[in-house]
Structure formats: C-alpha cells, structure tokens
Amino acid sequence: MPKTVLVVDDSPTMRQMVAFTLSSxxxxxxxxxxxxxxxxxxNGGTKPDLVVTxxxxxxxxxxxxxxxxxKMPALKFTPILMLTTEASDDxxxxxxxxxxxxxxxxxxxxxxxxxxxxxxxxx
Amino acid sequence: MAEQDSxxxxxxxxxxxxxxxSQFLTFQLGExxxxxxxxxxxxxxxxxxxxxxxxxxxxxxGVLNLRGTIVPIVELRTKFGMPTIExxxxxxxxxxxxxxxxxxxxxxxxxxxxxxxxxxIQPAPQFGAQVDVSFLNGIGKAGxxxxxxxxxxxxxxxxxxxxxERIAA
Amino acid sequence: xSTDLSHFKDAFFEESQEHLTTIEEGLLQxxxxxxxxxxxNRIFRGAHSIKGNSGMFxxxxxxxxxxxxxxxLDQLRSSQMVxxxxxxxxxxxxxxxxxxxxxxxxxxxxxxxxLVSALGARLEACQNGATPTKTVAVTAAxxxxxxxxxxxxxxxxxxxxxxxxxxxxxxQFIKELGELGRxxxxxxxxxxxxxxxxxxxxxxxxxxxxxxxTVKELKVIEAVFDFVRDDSTLTIVDRPTSGAPASAxxxxxxxxxxxxxxxxxVSQSELNQALSQQKRVxxxxxxQKAATLEQISEALKxxxxxxxxxxxxTPSIRVDTVKIDRLINLVGELVITQSMLSxxxxxxxxxxxxxxxxxxxxxxxxTREIQERVMGIRMVPIGxxxxxxxxxxxxxxGKAGKxxxxxxxxxxxxxxxxxxxxxxxxxxxxxxxxxxxxxxxPAERLAAxxxxxxxxRLNAFHEGGNxxxxxxxxxxxxxxxxxxxxxxxxxxxxxxxxLSDEQIWMLIFKPGFSTADKVTDVSGRGVGMDVVKxxxxxxxxxxxxxxxxxxxxxxxxxxxxxxxxxxxMTVRVGKDTYIVPLLSILESIQPKREMIKTIxxxxxxxxxxxxxxxxxxxxDVFRLEPELSDPTKAILLILETEGERVAxxxxxxxxxxxxxxKSMEQNFRKIEGVAGATILGDGTVGFILDVRGLLNISRxxxxxxx
Numbered sequence: 002m003p004k005t006v007l008v009v010d011d012s013p014t015m016r017q018m019v020a021f022t023l024s025s026x027x028x029x030x031x032x033x034x035x036x037x038x039x040x041x042x043x044n045g046g047t048k049p050d051l052v053v054t055x056x057x058x059x060x061x062x063x064x065x066x067x068x069x070x071x072k073m074p075a076l077k078f079t080p081i082l083m084l085t086t087e088a089s090d091d092x093x094x095x096x097x098x099x100x101x102x103x104x105x106x107x108x109x110x111x112x113x114x115x116x117x118x119x120x121x122x123x124x
Numbered sequence: 125m126a127e128q129d130s131x132x133x134x135x136x137x138x139x140x141x142x143x144x145x146s147q148f149l150t151f152q153l154g155e156x157x158x159x160x161x162x163x164x165x166x167x168x169x170x171x172x173x174x175x176x177x178x179x180x181x182x183x184x185x186g187v188l189n190l191r192g193t194i195v196p197i198v199e200l201r202t203k204f205g206m207p208t209i210e211x212x213x214x215x216x217x218x219x220x221x222x223x224x225x226x227x228x229x230x231x232x233x234x235x236x237x238x239x240x241x242x243x244x245i246q247p248a249p250q251f252g253a254q255v256d257v258s259f260l261n262g263i264g265k266a267g268x269x270x271x272x273x274x275x276x277x278x279x280x281x282x283x284x285x286x287x288x289e290r291i292a293a
Numbered sequence: 294x295s296t297d298l299s300h301f302k303d304a305f306f307e308e309s310q311e312h313l314t315t316i317e318e319g320l321l322q323x324x325x326x327x328x329x330x331x332x333x334n335r336i337f338r339g340a341h342s343i344k345g346n347s348g349m350f351x352x353x354x355x356x357x358x359x360x361x362x363x364x365x366l367d368q369l370r371s372s373q374m375v376x377x378x379x380x381x382x383x384x385x386x387x388x389x390x391x392x393x394x395x396x397x398x399x400x401x402x403x404x405x406x407x408l409v410s411a412l413g414a415r416l417e418a419c420q421n422g423a424t425p426t427k428t429v430a431v432t433a434a435x436x437x438x439x440x441x442x443x444x445x446x447x448x449x450x451x452x453x454x455x456x457x458x459x460x461x462x463x464x465q466f467i468k469e470l471g472e473l474g475r476x477x478x479x480x481x482x483x484x485x486x487x488x489x490x491x492x493x494x495x496x497x498x499x500x501x502x503x504x505x506x507t508v509k510e511l512k513v514i515e516a517v518f519d520f521v522r523d524d525s526t527l528t529i530v531d532r533p534t535s536g537a538p539a540s541a542x543x544x545x546x547x548x549x550x551x552x553x554x555x556x557x558x559v560s561q562s563e564l565n566q567a568l569s570q571q572k573r574v575x576x577x578x579x580x581q582k583a584a585t586l587e588q589i590s591e592a593l594k595x596x597x598x599x600x601x602x603x604x605x606x607t608p609s610i611r612v613d614t615v616k617i618d619r620l621i622n623l624v625g626e627l628v629i630t631q632s633m634l635s636x637x638x639x640x641x642x643x644x645x646x647x648x649x650x651x652x653x654x655x656x657x658x659x660t661r662e663i664q665e666r667v668m669g670i671r672m673v674p675i676g677x678x679x680x681x682x683x684x685x686x687x688x689x690x691g692k693a694g695k696x697x698x699x700x701x702x703x704x705x706x707x708x709x710x711x712x713x714x715x716x717x718x719x720x721x722x723x724x725x726x727x728x729x730x731x732x733x734x735p736a737e738r739l740a741a742x743x744x745x746x747x748x749x750r751l752n753a754f755h756e757g758g759n760x761x762x763x764x765x766x767x768x769x770x771x772x773x774x775x776x777x778x779x780x781x782x783x784x785x786x787x788x789x790x791x792l793s794d795e796q797i798w799m800l801i802f803k804p805g806f807s808t809a810d811k812v813t814d815v816s817g818r819g820v821g822m823d824v825v826k827x828x829x830x831x832x833x834x835x836x837x838x839x840x841x842x843x844x845x846x847x848x849x850x851x852x853x854x855x856x857x858x859x860x861x862m863t864v865r866v867g868k869d870t871y872i873v874p875l876l877s878i879l880e881s882i883q884p885k886r887e888m889i890k891t892i893x894x895x896x897x898x899x900x901x902x903x904x905x906x907x908x909x910x911x912x913d914v915f916r917l918e919p920e921l922s923d924p925t926k927a928i929l930l931i932l933e934t935e936g937e938r939v940a941x942x943x944x945x946x947x948x949x950x951x952x953x954x955k956s957m958e959q960n961f962r963k964i965e966g967v968a969g970a971t972i973l974g975d976g977t978v979g980f981i982l983d984v985r986g987l988l989n990i991s992r993x994x995x996x997x998x999x
Contacts, residue, residue, distance in 0.1 A: 011338065011342065012308060012342040012345070012346055013304065013308055014301055014304045014305045014307075014308045014346050015342070015345065015346055015349070017301055017304055018298050018301045018349065021298070021301070022298070055345075057337075057338055057341050057342075058338070059334075059335070059338060071458065077458065077495075078457055078458070078460055079460050080459075080460030080461070081459075081460055084345075086341065086344055086345045086348065097459065097520075097523075100458060100459055100460075101459065102459045102460040102461055102520060103519065103520035104520070107345045107348055107349060108345070108348030108349040108350075108351070108356075109349070110298070111298060119469070120465065120469055120517070120519075120520070121460065121461065121465065121520075123462070123464075123465055123468070
C-alpha cells in the first residue's frame with residue numbers, strides 16, 4: 002500500500018509541484034487548497050500518513066489546521082510538515098507549539114523535500 | 125509555337141507545377157473525366173446526407189460535419205449545368221482544400237490517380253466541353269484518356285462560395 | 294532522484310498573473326476600505342505566494358522584490374502602518390515593477406535594475422521603525438567536502454516528552470542515523486521514566502546514547518535532530534578515528550560566530566539571525582561607495598545576460614474546477630458505457646441487437662457531450678479582460694484631473710479565450726477615450742448641473758448569437774458640428790454631403806481622425822479609434838455608437854461567438870432542424886385564428902396580448918418545405934432582439950440543449966439570418982438562427998444569392 006500524503010497549499014503551482022514530486026516518489030497524494038478543505042478531506046475518509054501544509058492560507062491557515070489535526074484521535078501521531086518561507090523562528094515555533102513535526106523551508110528542491118519527508122515518514 | 129509555349133507556361137505557373145508532370149485525382153461526371161491536382165485533395169468519403177443552407181443556389185448542396193468542421197458541399201453536376209441524377213453507391217464526396225478553405229465536391233464516381241506530363245496539358249478549347257471552360261486549367265492527356273483539369277481557385281471563388289466574391293460580384 | 298520541476302514554470306507564471314490581479318484589485322479597493330483586514334490578508338497572501346513560488350524556480354529578483362512589498366503589506370496588516378494614498382501609490386508602482394520582473398523571468402530578459410532597486414529602497418524606507426532589511430537567502434554556500442575523514446560520534450540524546458504528539462518516532466531518528474553510517478546503541482537512559490501510575494503512554498521518557506561511525510560532517514549529524522533540537526538535551530562528541538585532534542568541528546579555524554555561540558556570548562538562533570541579515574556584496578560595495586549603483590547594476594546585468602535564452606511561451610488556460618469535475622464525471626460514464634459494450638460484445642447474440650444499438654447510442658451521447666464540454670473549456674468569463682480597468686481608470690483620473698467612477702457588470706459572461714485576449718486592447722482604448730474625451734472636468738460637470746464624479750460603465754452580455762460589450766460614459770457626448778467640421782477639413786467628406794447622425798459618428802473611426810482640442814498623454818493622438826474598429830472587425834465584430842449631447846456616449850462592440858456555447862431551443866421546420874438562442878426567446882404560443890391579421894404592405898401580424906408583432910414564417914424566409922402552413926396549428930416563437938420583437942413560425946419545438954457554435958465563415962461565408970452552425974445529436978449540422986438577420990431579411994426581402 003502506498004503511503005498517503007495530504008498536501009495543503011493555496012497556491013496551485015506549489016501544490017502541483019509538491020504533489021508531483023511525491024507521486025514520482027511513489028506516494029499517493031491528496032490535495033487541498035486550504036485548511037478547511039484539508040479538514041474536509043480528512044473527515045471525508047482520507048487517512049494521511051503524512052500532512053504537508055503551507056501556513057499562509059485563506060479560510061483556515063496552517064497553524065489552525067495543525068491544531069485541528071492534532072485534535073483528531075486518528076491523526077494524533079501523524080507527522081505534519083509545514084512549508085514555510087519564513088526564515089524567522091517565530092513561525093516554526095508557532096507551528097511546533099501547535100503540534101507540527103517539522104518544516105520544509107521554501108524554496109526547496111525535490112531532493113531537499115524528500116530528504117525531510119524521509120526523516121519523518123518511515124518507508 | 126511561341127504562343128502555345130507561353131500559354132503552357134502560364135498554365136503551369138497557375139497550377140504551381142514546377143516539375144514536368146503532376147498527379148491528378150480523376151473522377152467521373154456523366155461521360156466525362158475530370159481531374160483535380162492530387163495535392164488539393166484531403167480525402168474521399170462516401171456520400172452522406174447534408175444539411176441544406178437556406179437561400180443558397182442549387183449547386184450548393186449544403187453542409188456536412190466533417191469531424192467537427194462544417195464543410196460546404198458543392199454538387200458539380202449542378203454547378204456545371206449538367207442534369208442531376210440519382211445518387212448511387214459510387215457517388216462520393218471529394219474533399220478538397222482551396223486557399224485554406226475546405227469544401228466537398230459531389231461527383232458520380234472516382235477513377236484513378238493519373239500522372240499527366242506537362243507537355244500533355246493543352247489549354248481548354250472554347251467549346252466542345254459541357255462545362256464552362258473558365259473553370260478549367262486545361263485538358264490533360266494520359267494515354268488514350270482526356271481529362272478536364274479543374275481550376276480549383278476559380279471554382280471556390282465563383283458562385284456564392286465566399287464573402288469576397290459576393291461583394292465583388 | 295532527479296525530479297525536474299521546470300515544467301511547472303508555466304503554471305507558476307499563470308498563477309502569478311492571478312495573484313498580480315488579486316493584489317492590484319485589492320490595492321484599489323483598499324483605498325475605499327483601508328481597515329478591511331480580510332482584504333489586506335488577501336493581498337498579503339498573493340504577494341506571499343509569489344514570493345514563495347518564485348524562490349522555488351530560482352527567480353531571486355522576483356522573490357527579493359516581493360519580499361520587500363510583503364514586508365510593507367505585513368506592516369499594514371498588523372496595523373503598524375496606515376493605508377495612505379502614498380503607500381497605495383508606492384505599492385501599485387511596485388506591483389507594476391513586480392509584473393515587469395515576472396515578465397523578465399519569463400522571457401529571460403534583463404529587468405530594469407535601476408527601477409527595481411529604486412523602488413526596493415522606497416519600500417524599505419516606507420517601513421516604520423526602520424526594521425533592518427532581511428535578504429532572502431536563496432542560495433546556500435556549498436559545503437566544503439572532507440569526504441575521507443572518518444568520524445566517531447557519541448550522541449547523547451534526551452528527546453522532548455512531547456515527541457510522539459508531534460508525529461515523531463525515536464526509531465525514525467535512529468534509522469536516519471543508520472543511513473549515514475554504522476549505529477550502535479551504547480546505552481538506554483530510563484532515568485526519566487515515572488512510576489507506572491504517572492506514566493502517560495503518549496509521552497516519551499526514554500533517552501539514548503548512540504555511537505555512530507561515519508564519514509559525514511557534524512552538521513549532517515546535527516541536522517538529523519533539526520526538528521527537536523530546541524527541546525532536546527543533545528550532545529554530540531566527535532572523535533575522528535584517524536587520530537586527528539578531537540574537535541566538534543571540521544578542520545580550519547572556527548568561524549567567529551561559532552566561537553561566540555560556544556562561549557555562550559550569543560545563542561545559535563541569534564547567530565542565525567545575524568547571518569541572515571548579511572547583505573549582498575553589491576549592496577555593501579554601494580554603501581561603502583566603492584562602486585556606484587549603476588556599476589553594480591551593470592555587472593548584475595552582465596551576470597543575468599548569461600541566463601538562458603528567451604523561451605517560447607506555451608499558451609495555457611486555467612479552467613474552473615466545476616468544468617473539470619463535469620468532464621471527469623462524463624469520462625466516468627464513458628468508461629461504464631465502454632465496459633458494458635465490451636461485455637455485450639464478448640457474448641453477443643443477434644437477439645440482443647436492440648440493446649447493442651441502445652448502448653452505441655449512449656456511447657455517442659457520451660462522446661458528443663465530452664466533445665462539447667472540452668470545447669467549453671476554452672470559454673472564460675470576460676471579467677478577466679475587465680480586471681485591468683479599475684487600475685487604468687484610477688491612473689487616468691489622476692492624469693486627467695477628473696473624478697471617475699467605474700462600474701463593471703456582466704463579468705461572468707463567457708467567451709472564447711482567444712477573443713478575450715484580442716479585445717483587451719480595443720477596450721482599453723475605448724475606456725481611455727471615454728475618460729479623456731467623453732467625460733468633462735469636475736468644474737465643467739458642476740457647471741452643467743451634473744455630479745462632479747463622472748461614470749464609465751463597462752457591461753457584457755449575450756445577444757442574438759453575439760456577445761455585446763458596451764463602454765458607456767455620462768459625459769458630454771459627441772459633438773456633431775466639430776466632427777463634421779473636422780471631417781470636411783480632413784477631406785473625409787464634402788461640405789455638401791448629407792450625412793445621418795450614425796454616419797457622422799462613424800467618422801471618428803477614420804484613420805487620422807481626432808477632435809481632441811489638445812493632444813494629451815492619454816489619447817487624442819489621432820491614432821487608435823481606427824485601430825479599435827479594425828481590431829473588432831478583424832474578430833468578425835462591429836462597433837456602433839450611441840450618443841446624446843450633454844448626456845454621454847455608448848460604444849457597443851458586438852462580437853461573434855465563434856467558438857462559444859449557447860443554450861438553444863431546437864425547432865423543426867419540415868425536415869430541417871434549427872436552433873434558436875434561448876436568450877432571445879420570450880415565449881412560445883399557439884395562436885388562435887382571430888389573433889392573426891394581414892395588413893397590406895406590412896404582411897402578417899399577430900396580436901399577443903394587445904401588441905401586434907410581425908409574424909414571420911421561417912419556411913418563407915429560408916425557402917423550406919414546411920409540414921404546417923397554418924399558424925394556428927404551428928408554433929410561434931416570440932423572439933426579441935435589440936428591443937424589437939417578432940413572432941417566428943415553426944412546425945414544432947424539439948427540445949432544449951447546449952450547442953457549440955461553429956463558424957460558417959471558416960469554410961464558406963456568412964448566411965443572412967444564421968448566426969452559425971452546430972453539430973446536432975445525430976451528427977448532422979444544424980443552423981443557429983440570428984434573429985437580427987431574420988428581421989433584416991423580412992424587411993428587405995429575401996437575400997437571394999445570384
């Protein structure tokens with residue numbers, strides 16, 4: 002069974018790139034355009050093995066999404082990676098406080114992203 | 125004969141022939157054999173019912189859906205003033221491309237593709253043919269057959285086929 | 294893994310255009326609603342996405358510049374700064390600059406560095422409290438390699454208790470280390486384990502001491518613990534096995550920062566912060582006056598000149614997901630039909646022929662609908678073409694010293710993408726024209742008893758197989774005398790010519806014609822209106838003018854829907870099927886005998902609730918053979934176009950369907966009374982009626998061809 006990754010980003014380009022990289026690496030990808038959509042997908046039966054989310058999004062931002070996910074019993078221990086352009090630590094701290102596993106700093110190349118994903122998602 | 129040569133030259137120029145010969149798709153209209161430059165022919169298809177276009181002359185049979193493109197169909201018999209006949213299983217539509225426009229010609233039956241040498245193409249005589257010679261580029265000879273070679277550009281621009289013609293007329 | 298992301302570049306450019314539009318529209322609205330935090334967030338997100346995405350593709354200039362805009366926006370968002378005209382102006386100018394930068398990134402051309410740095414400086418200056426500029430570090434310095442050095446690390450790690458709650462697993466860390474070298478668990482630290490009663494199975498109480506033998510740098514080992522370092526107790530001791538002096542670092546003198554951190558003077562994050570503030574060489578040189586801005590720009594330009602050559606643009610289209618979803622559903626249906634057919638084919642008997650035919654018919658329906666929907670993908674709302682006007686009008690009002698209120702409507706009207714792309718320029722010209730010539734100055738308006746603020750209204754709607762776009766102003770209207778005088782002067786008309794108003798108005802579309810008293814920056818240069826007309830006619834459309842002195846002028850562009858899809862009613866006359874655009878149908882009736890009157894010279898009329906409408910027998914107009922010639926047995930469709938009504942008689946109404954309009958002109962010519970052709974359900978061609986054209990025929994007699 003391929004692992005499922007839920008990719009959440011309001012930028013379709015970013016979403017497509019992340020999804021493309023992941024599916025090329027053999028993961029199954031579910032996409033969502035913002036936190037609300039992501040929660041909807043999870044409630045709709047998607048059980049991701051990993052969540053990759055942007056922070057700045059309309060409707061529901063990344064931090065709120067992370068908090069929501071951590072509230073779900075099924076996803077309590079699921080790794081969550083945040084995509085961030087912020088070089089500052091505040092965003093990372095806020096994300097971790099909300100329950101994020103780690104982060105991927107934009108810009109990244111596919112290799113860098115996969116390296117981080119391998120860190121948190123057992124093969 | 126210098127006159128003859130220059131006429132031939134002019135003819136070849138019109139037809140875009142640079143080599144000594146050319147291939148023609150020939151087809152039957154009544155007893156006569158007509159030819160169109162093979163390069164102009166896009167395809168040949170069996171006759172299927174067309175949709176009549178309101179307020180157009182009788183030789184314009186209508187339009188056809190050719191894989192999503194609307195293609196006008198001209199009945200050559202009517203166009204050339206020949207009596208109409210019942211369509212048979214040999215009746216076909218020769219789809220030609222003229223000046224980037226596609227049109228279909230209803231003919232009685234298709235015959236061969238013939239090579240006709242440049243020197244075997246003569247200007248059309250002023251009379252004798254059933255057809256108004258202004259639609260012809262000349263008469264070609266292939267073996268013992270005589271082929272009336274159609275001037276496609278003329279055919280397209282004449283007789284209500286395009287806007288420019290209507291305005292000019 | 295070598296995944297190439299460059300083919301997402303087109304998507305990036307496409308998406309960036311949307312963000313640029315969002316930002317622009319947002320900035321323009323912001324002036325009216327400076328406190329709207331949602332709006333600010335939206336603008337911010339647009340800039341933020343461009344910044345993030347452009348970095349991904351290495352468009353450093355774009356991401357750096359956007360970062361500066363973003364910083365200002367962030368301050369606006371957090372109320373550290375207030376929205377003023379100056380800030381908006383600066384942001385709008387920066388937006389133009391950003392657009393140019395993105396265009397340059399697309400084409401590979403060198404951007405206008407001077408403008409970029411000037412605006413960049415202004416953006417930075419604009420920020421309150423003189424926050425230091427952070428440059429987004431996009432390229433990391435290459436790590437020097439000391440590949441052959443074998444290290445022996447001893448790692449003592451006490452993970453944070455929350456480890457599991459963040460989706461982390463200690464085993465994963467050990468595994469990752471295992472990928473870097475040979476790992477041995479030296480000891481397990483259970484000292485933090487509480488008594489069984491206090492034990493929370495969701496907490497991590499264990500700690501480890503690990504021995505790792507590897508050729509990797511210390512940094513690489515540290516990176517394994519990136520996500521937990523702040524809350525872990527972690528020590529890594531390096532003992533190079535080759536017998537070199539023990540050091541936590543690789544060879545060479547330690548960088549200053551490293552020493553400062555180790556000696557506890559600054560923290561690692563403080564150091565990182567300081568490092569991230571390091572300026573680029575160029576900036577430093579300029580500050581030190583070692584080089585001028587121009588020299589640096591020149592050098593940077595040289596650098597970027599070596600960038601890859603201009604890439605041809607592949608046009609792409611963004612499609613409403615609803616349309617895609619419908620298509621996917623249809624493909625689903627197609628697949629089902631196909632599998633039913635192959636199932637049937639595998640065990641076919643002649644008795645099942647009706648079933649086969651039915652399924653083939655279904656296949657045809659599926660295919661046809663998919664074809665239509667795919668065509669529909671090209672249809673985009675005209676709002677895309679309208680979106681540039683709020684900004685344009687704002688700039689024009691500023692330049693011309695006029696107050697202009699722009700009203701947009703009908704933005705949802707769909708038309709073919711290529712048409713939308715081609716009408717942008719003509720529309721812009723008309724709007725400019727209205728702003729410059731049409732509308733009066735505030736003083737003139739007040740003197741004329743009008744509100745100070747003039748109105749320009751853009752509207753789009755479908756009509757009679759066409760798309761109409763109107764550009765309307767409530768200005769002074771066209772000046773008949775002035776145009777006439779100018780026409781005579783330019784030799785376009787003779788003084789003795791008797792011209793109708795319409796003919797006079799059309800003079801302004803003549804090449805070289807301009808009545809503007811003074812040539813302005815905006816228009817009145819004597820070029821343009823003729824180009825507008827030519828462009829619209831090139832699209833197979835027309836331009837018309839309605840004007841009233843002192844009240845205003847309306848330009849109406851009428852464009853054919855060459856590829857457009859319309860809702861149509863299919864009707865039958867004899868054996869022929871025609872499609873009537875649903876929008877033009879008011880109602881259909883079956884008249885009673887007494888409703889129909891024949892008036893000499895006017896033909897037949899039908900009384901519909903007290904109003905007499907001309908009755909047009911479609912079979913007469915089109916010379917068809919009808920099944921019914923008695924109006925009381927047939928159906929009358931009451932159609933309306935441009936305010937005129939007519940009753941068109943047909944044999945029968947067959948149904949309603951969406952049809953794809955296909956051009957008759959492509960391979961043939963225009964047919965009076967026919968707006969276009971379409972492919973009907975059975976694959977044959979049907980004609981779409983053009984109500985306007987029908988009225989013309991009935992008025993002028995049948996347009997019989999020679």
